[in-house]
Amino acid sequence: MSITSLPDAGRRTVITGLGVVAPNGIGTAPWWEATLAGTSGIGRISRFDPSRYATRYAGEVRGFEPTDYLERRLIVQTDRWTWMGLAATQMALEDAALDPTAQDPYAMGVVTASSSGGNEFGQVEIQNLWGRGVRYVGAYQSIAWFYAATTGQITIRHGMKGASSVIVAEGAGGLQALAHARRTIRRGVDVVVSGGLEAPLSPYALTCQLANGQMSTVEGPSAYRPFDADATGYLPGEGGAILLLEDLAAARSRGATRLYAEVAGYAATHDGGGPGAHQLERAMSTALADAALGPADVECIMADGAGSPEQDAREVEAIHRVFGARAGEVPVTAPKSMFGRLYAGGAALDVAAAALVIRTGRLPPTINLARPLDGLAFVTTPLSRPVRTVLVIARGYGGVNAALVLRAVD
């Protein structure tokens, strides 16, 4: 079936495959194991000498070898962020046992999120331009840098000719991409490769990020402490997740056996420059209403965890407003305390974690939480319990709020 103009909300969107590249694990299983164990992947930046930068710690994906996944012909024309995206896509397709060559090319699309594009490739070319001259900029800069490069290379590599795009919304991008993938499925495309990754650790990209004033400049890997009374800001990281989304009926008819969870509800709002938690609360309530569920149904909250005192307080307040008396009972967690804020990769990885929470009944902890803010049930030690519904919260720089409800498939 190919795309129509009118969306059919009767088409349900499910996650059938996961692919993860993260600072504490390459591959879904190693990452999940490390995350359940509270193993941090944050360390001193090694990709370049960070000593002159105000922030010197980040979640790097050490030991990622593009030649493990890609031929050199593709490697020379793409950025590290695209290498990771292609690797994660391969993992997700294998996980879902979906062979793209056996599908109608127009029934498959790709919607990923990106925040800084091919910045490391650009770093090299900018240095060529200003250090050696205009003649020394390579031709592949033209296709390696832009935000849709990863989406584009995925579509080319796997022959996916259905509606595809990129979403740029900083930390909220991962949820927005999944929501747009759901829209695409509702409009008739059966399979959408979605999620997002980021590789923002080049000198120029780090300089841009430092200008947002939200990063911690405290020395050491534990500086990023979401929901801790001593929070001083966040640390960045690289990586993220690709999630394979399918129309539920189409997935069943091709014999897909791994139905992790359904993308049951979604909403996005904007603070509009105003103070307070109202718009974040609205995103959460509207997402639940979109799922035809209520706060009483939520059994786990995957928090945004900005790691700055003002933003953490807003998120805590929004949770209180939505959950009322139950606010102190629903488990809340921010496993990103172990990998940093991954921009386009962050919320995608949170949804992968949420899918595994539903599948396994195991909830990952929040680390560096020595003095938790009052009133919420933060997960700080291994917790096991059946979970059918997870609320994932994600915020992007500038006031973007998004919330997504993941629900077990019956």
Add this chain to the structure above:
Amino acid sequence: MTTEPFGYPELREILVERVGLPEDLVSEDASISFDALGLDSLARVEVLLAVQQRYDLDVPDADAVHFSTLGDAIAYVNARLGESKVA
């Protein structure tokens, strides 16, 4: 910048380094076309740029037509290198 002649080893190095071709794909056969090697239009531009950078030549876009086979490319670059020596 170099004053060395331009032959198969030099062209192979550019194709391997800049376009990512496997070494054993570039044999010393003048008739092999860039098409047959799977180079798209952007890869051809990258080869042109590499030649410009390493041999200090300006290659106008119109001359890209000379980069259709390995033999044509080698002949073109050597002719241009010959020109700049004559001055």
